[in-house]
Amino acid sequence: MxxxxxxxxxxxxxxxxxxxxxxxxxxxxxxxxxxxxxxxxxxxxxxxxxxxxxxxxxxxxxxxxxxxxxxxxxxxxxxxxxxxxxxxxxVEMTPKDRQEVYDLRRLIEVEAVRRAASRHLTKDEANTLTELAHHALDLLPDTPGGDLIPYLDADNDFHCYLVGLIGNTRWSDMVRILRDQSRINGAYRHLGHQERDRASAEEHIDIAHAVIRGDAVLAADLMVRHLDYARPQS
Known part of the structure; x- marks a missing residue:
């Protein structure tokens, strides 16, 4: 190289x-x-x-x-x-590296969401989670080929706050590092399909609502489907 x-x-x-x-x-x-x-x-x-x-x-x-x-x-x-x-x-993330990161995220982010939904959120926590979900949706580009970086930043804020609700610092750090590793090298340049991107952003809102309602099973299932956008591209 x-x-x-x-x-x-x-x-x-x-x-x-x-x-x-x-x-x-x-x-x-x-x-x-x-x-x-x-x-x-x-x-x-x-x-x-x-x-x-x-x-x-x-x-x-x-x-x-x-x-x-x-x-x-x-x-x-x-x-x-x-x-x-x-x-x-x-660092260059190989296809094997990306698959390993994705597999780990499926394991620990889904479980984190399940645990977050299993505890009673305060009003402030629920409001913040909802605001972060809507903020990410608001930052989607208005035109095809627009800049996705602001949306990706907001997407990261939502996920990190959600995992942070379980109160485990090491768990939060691990998720943040895995998310960063999954995003480098322009890994999300395959995004840019407006309908698909909007559907993914709207899933944040559905996940937030499930967590706030305390529906741990639904929240975990929604996160599994949501993480499909991070599946390594063949």
Missing amino acids: KVVEDVTVEPRKWATPISINPSRRPSLKEDSEQLIRRLLVSGDMRPGQLYSANSLASQLGISNSPVREAMLSLSAEGLLEPVRNRGFRV
């Missing part, structure tokens, strides 16, 4: 610019991580290619340290691979 050093990424492709506040370093690192994650999801940072923290920081217009910290965090999640004295290589 050919490795290209200091590959340039194009900020104009980023769907929703993030306001980076250099006066608060934790936010700077977190925002840098979010920006890089979006580049990985969109496929603008390509698998097998090498990116230096210095070069990427220069393009972002911020200091090297928070970018390097962000890239190290993403390496720990299996999205980047540190290459000694050279930078970070984008």
Whole structure:
């Protein structure tokens, strides 16, 4: 595989610019991580290619340290691979990798939803879950071929909040990492069929309603069907 050093990424492709506040370093690192994650999801940072923290920081217009910290965090999640004295290589997810991630998500996300529906949600939790479901639907592109990244961000917010309702931090972290691994290398570029995408987004609302009503069986069944969009493409 050919490795290209200091590959340039194009900020104009980023769907929703993030306001980076250099006066608060934790936010700077977190925002840098979010920006890089979006580049990985969109496929603008390509698998097998090498990116230096210095070069990427220069393009972002911020200091090297928070970018390097962000890239190290993403390496720990299996999205980047540190290459000694050279930078970070984008991990390439093979078909086997993607199938493994999908199988694990089927196991742990469905069970998490079942458990969330088995407990009584507070009014605030129910409202937040419903709002996140509708927000994702609202962010679907209005035209074919539109930018799906804002929707994918909102989709992730919904799923992570839903799993977070069971109150198990390690479980939530595992789901978040698996979801990120399933999304890198432009894995969702096969999306873009408006009717199918809208149907998938509307499933968030159905899942939220089932969880709020406490119907654990229905919520789990709906999540199984919903996760079909993450099934690896042959």
